[in-house]
Amino acid sequence: MRDFIGAGAPRAAKVEREVEQRTESLEALARIAAVLGLNSRAPTVAEFDRTAKALGLDWTSSRG
Helix, strand or coil: CHHHHHHHHHHHHHHHHHHHHHHHHHHHHHHHHHHHCCCCCCCCHHHHHHHHHHHCCCCCCCCC
């Protein structure tokens, strides 16, 4: 993609990183919600942090 964009490559790389980070955060959130058996709500901050730690994920509610 960077080859195609040329001079805009630094901006494209930044956008790619942001999309990747957002995808990773949503995947972590979905995994944690599934482990907790949540279907109709997101985990609380405490639930998220506790479950992420128990699963060995490199995520906390304050990561961002």
